[in-house]
Amino acid sequence: LPRTILHVDMDAFYAAIEARDHPELRGQPLVVGSDPKGGKGRGIVATASYEARRFGIHSAQPISTAYRLCPHALFVRPDMKRYAEVSASVIRILHGFTDLVEQVSIDEAFLDVGGSRRLFGDGAAVARSIKARIRGELELTASVGVAANKFVAKVASDLEKPDGLVIVPPGEERAFLAPLPIRRLWGVGARTEEALARAGIRRIGQLAEVPAADLERWLGATGEHLGSLARGLDDRPVVVEGSNRSIGHETTFDPDTADRGQIEATLLALVEKLTRRLRQHGVAARTIAVKFRRADFSTCTRRITLPEPADTSEQVAPVALRLFGALFGEGTLVRLVGVYGTNLVPPGARPQLELFAPQAARPRRELAAAVDAITRRFGEQAITRARLVGKRRG
Numbered sequence: 001l002p003r004t005i006l007h008v009d010m011d012a013f014y015a016a017i018e019a020r021d022h023p024e025l026r027g028q029p030l031v032v033g034s035d036p037k038g039g040k041g042r043g044i045v046a047t048a049s050y051e052a053r054r055f056g057i058h059s060a061q062p063i064s065t066a067y068r069l070c071p072h073a074l075f076v077r078p079d080m081k082r083y084a085e086v087s088a089s090v091i092r093i094l095h096g097f098t099d100l101v102e103q104v105s106i107d108e109a110f111l112d113v114g115g116s117r118r119l120f121g122d123g124a125a126v127a128r129s130i131k132a133r134i135r136g137e138l139e140l141t142a143s144v145g146v147a148a149n150k151f152v153a154k155v156a157s158d159l160e161k162p163d164g165l166v167i168v169p170p171g172e173e174r175a176f177l178a179p180l181p182i183r184r185l186w187g188v189g190a191r192t193e194e195a196l197a198r199a200g201i202r203r204i205g206q207l208a209e210v211p212a213a214d215l216e217r218w219l220g221a222t223g224e225h226l227g228s229l230a231r232g233l234d235d236r237p238v239v240v241e242g243s244n245r246s247i248g249h250e251t252t253f254d255p256d257t258a259d260r261g262q263i264e265a266t267l268l269a270l271v272e273k274l275t276r277r278l279r280q281h282g283v284a285a286r287t288i289a290v291k292f293r294r295a296d297f298s299t300c301t302r303r304i305t306l307p308e309p310a311d312t313s314e315q316v317a318p319v320a321l322r323l324f325g326a327l328f329g330e331g332t333l334v335r336l337v338g339v340y341g342t343n344l345v346p347p348g349a350r351p352q353l354e355l356f357a358p359q360a361a362r363p364r365r366e367l368a369a370a371v372d373a374i375t376r377r378f379g380e381q382a383i384t385r386a387r388l389v390g391k392r393r394g
């Protein structure tokens, strides 16, 4: 039986919240980003309203570029605390339809609603109800994709933004994807797109026709994976946080980099995020894994199981750096690094283990708790390891 997966993606989330709460901002080109200084700051665009996007402004762009594109745009600083509260309200609405909710980011989630049919109807009916509740209760709009798997649902949610609803009936995944440009595929960056364009491949449908062996020869290990996606195949389940078997973060470098210092600094920042999330969830990881993807898309993962479950960066950072060192050779062009905690143990498993832990473990945990508290108050940027600060200055 095909699954019924929804991808729910809020439209221009930060900008939409600002426009909702400040009527004078409505209908204007609006840019939400750090350090805006009326467009003259050094920050990055977090979200642009659809009015601003018409000028070519988009997220991850320097504020200064946005200002050049549209000097009369309104620039406002993000209010992450409020956005997080609204996000929690969205997730609460989603949980009204199923327990199988996987939050991907602050404004985006996957749902498996296959088991909700008797109560709430088919995928399309659930999608309409969710959109109506988000509009009615939060005065915001979401775009929703409905499909038999996560990848196709994600592509579908993006097609008719804002306020979109795109339904891909089971069996029509491949035909639905075929006319779309290659860059809609997960994992295809500018370089892969160029390489495929040189081979005359611009549409997903063309990629779907290429034999798997050829794709592997051109693109390495992920070639076959991209081929499957192009044919509309993706069997990853919706993973519910809390019951999950791993917590992790990864970063893609654009462009690829061979700079060991940069990669290690990135890895340490990811360790910081990972361990904070472990503590938020009240779990510790017995196993730490580092994932590593080269420019040619070949991917490898190294893992190690620790004598003592870990939930602080002091414990995880040296392990992550060691695993990375085993994978990295000088001159290797790296596309992506990630760090994962797996084999998670509940907090109940800890006290007994701590009988045997060195005395140093307790102050380390207290330090970690203090760091968490500061981060909750001042946001992610507040806490930066000395090494990262040095890297940024340099």
Ligand SMILES: [Mg+2]
Pocket: 009, 010, 011, 012, 013, 107, 108
């Ligand atoms: Mg969004």
